[in-house]
Amino acid sequence: MNFEWFVSRRYLRAKRKQKFISLISLISVLGVGVGVLALIIVLAVYTGFTEGLRDQIIGVNAHVLVQSYDGVIEDPDQLVKEVESVDGVVAASPNIFGQALITSPYNSTGVVLRGIDPASAVRVIGIEGKMIEGSLLDLNREEQPAGIVLGKELASTLGVRVGGRIRLISPNGALTPMGIIPGIKSCVVSGIFETGMYEYDSTMAYVSLVTARALAGLDQGVHALELRVDDVDQADRVAVEVGKKLDLGYSVRDWMRINQNLFAALKLEKAGIFIALDLIILVAALNIVSALVMVVMEKKRDIAILKAMGASTGQIMRVFFYQGAVIGITGTLLGVGGGLGLCALLKRYKIIELPPNVYPMSTLPVQVIPMDVGVIAVSAILITLLATLYPSWRATRVRPAESLTYE
Numbered sequence: 001m002n003f004e005w006f007v008s009r010r011y012l013r014a015k016r017k018q019k020f021i022s023l024i025s026l027i028s029v030l031g032v033g034v035g036v037l038a039l040i041i042v043l044a045v046y047t048g049f050t051e052g053l054r055d056q057i058i059g060v061n062a063h064v065l066v067q068s069y070d071g072v073i074e075d076p077d078q079l080v081k082e083v084e085s086v087d088g089v090v091a092a093s094p095n096i097f098g099q100a101l102i103t104s105p106y107n108s109t110g111v112v113l114r115g116i117d118p119a120s121a122v123r124v125i126g127i128e129g130k131m132i133e134g135s136l137l138d139l140n141r142e143e144q145p146a147g148i149v150l151g152k153e154l155a156s157t158l159g160v161r162v163g164g165r166i167r168l169i170s171p172n173g174a175l176t177p178m179g180i181i182p183g184i185k186s187c188v189v190s191g192i193f194e195t196g197m198y199e200y201d202s203t204m205a206y207v208s209l210v211t212a213r214a215l216a217g218l219d220q221g222v223h224a225l226e227l228r229v230d231d232v233d234q235a236d237r238v239a240v241e242v243g244k245k246l247d248l249g250y251s252v253r254d255w256m257r258i259n260q261n262l263f264a265a266l267k268l269e270k271a272g273i274f275i276a277l278d279l280i281i282l283v284a285a286l287n288i289v290s291a292l293v294m295v296v297m298e299k300k301r302d303i304a305i306l307k308a309m310g311a312s313t314g315q316i317m318r319v320f321f322y323q324g325a326v327i328g329i330t331g332t333l334l335g336v337g338g339g340l341g342l343c344a345l346l347k348r349y350k351i352i353e354l355p356p357n358v359y360p361m362s363t364l365p366v367q368v369i370p371m372d373v374g375v376i377a378v379s380a381i382l383i384t385l386l387a388t389l390y391p392s393w394r395a396t397r398v399r400p401a402e403s404l405t406y407e
Contacts, residue, residue, distance in 0.1 A: 008319050012025070012326060027287055028288045028291055030331065031281075031284025031287055032327070033332070033334035037336075037342070040373060042273055043273065048367035053360050059195060060126070060195055061226075061255060063255050064227035064229060065227070066079070067251045068249060068251075073225065079225055080092045080094070085245070086238065086241050087238075087241065089242065092124065092228075094120070094209065094222040094224075095224045096115030096218070097223050098115070099112055099113060099171075100215060101168070101170075102169075103166065104167075107157055107159055110203070112205070113205055114207075115208065115212020116206055116208070116209065118136040121136060121206075124226050125228075130195050131193045136206065139190060148190060148207050150192055150193075151194070151195070152192055152194040153201040154203065154205065161189065167186050168184070168207075168215060170216065183217060239253060281384075285383045285386070288324050288384055288388065289387045292387075296320065303398045317393065318392075319392075319395070321389075325384070325385060327384065328381055328384025329381060332384070
């Protein structure tokens with residue numbers, strides 16, 4: 001044990017005359033611990049929310065979307081063969097987007113219609129795994145009326161179940177000399193899905209390509225191709241390769257680009273939360289400064305004796321630097337341990353429930369990223385170490401001749 005560490009340990013131990021200083025040191029440790037704990041929990045919840053939102057979006061939508069600048073892809077089958085030959089593309093499926101008024105004997109509302117090829121769509125989008133009744137493949141029914149798959153909340157709003165009848169009215173219909181005749185189609189509910197995201201479950205419905213073309217006024221072709229890639233985090237790279245494969249008449253966008261405003265805002269908010277909660281650690285660091293300054297004032301005589309015995313300026317600084325470091329590191333370790341423990345409890349027992357019509361998940365999401373924990377711990381330790389510099393410097397300014405004059 002070196003000289004500086006030995007003296008630091010002696011100063012950290014409470015004595016009768018130093019109980020107030022020791023209390024401030026304890027408060028400093030708790031302040032650092034609470035700040036680190038709060039940062040870990042808040043960032044874990046925020047990361048869980050962001051990842052959950054991303055999974056919800058990707059589960060319903062494709063990883064990459066290919067659209068024609070003309071508005072319609074005339075030969076989707078040939079285009080599917082071309083894009084599926086690109087390295088990284090797992091599957092492709094044609095899609096028709098539209099909006100319509102959906103009515104039942106009990107209610108009516110607006111709906112976002114997506115015309116799909118069920119056989120290829122099950123390989124591209126994750127709706128099949130979210131079906132609670134029926135299947136996407138039931139859309140390919142031969143008998144009339146045509147099938148439709150509704151979100152759970154939409155089905156509840158319309159008051160229908162599987163086997164119920166609804167009617168679709170689209171503003172895009174057939175063009176005649178008398179004008180555009182709205183497309184009207186009767187359908188039977190062949191399935192109900194639940195994504196857990198209220199916006200999708202209450203406004204989205206799936207129909208076959210034949211039904212979608214009739215409502216959209218298309219004789220042939222589709223609006224877009226939806227692609228699934230083998231690595232969702234590399235979707236942007238695959239989108240670039242698909243763009244190179246196709247001619248300039250197509251727009252190719254990955255899910256990150258389509259939702260870039262949303263995720264950019266979430267990333268900015270996460271940085272803001274990190275900075276705001278770091279202020280808690282900064283307050284604790286100020287407590288460390290005050291505690292060490294009080295120790296320096298209390299120990300002027302001891303410091304003077306140590307300097308008179310030959311202790312160098314660097315050794316005196318290290319005595320108080322080590323003392324502050326112990327407070328900061330102890331508080332950080334307590335905060336990391338408490339934060340990870342609470343995150344584990346929240347993740348395992350799902351204590352906090354969220355209203356599903358407000359949030360895209362039903363329980364509080366928690367996801368701990370080791371890098372986030374490391375950044376929090378390092379930043380807390382750095383802040384507390386910086387807080388020790390001024391008191392340590394003040395200790396070196398003590399002059400033995402003045403302090404020991406009347407001793």
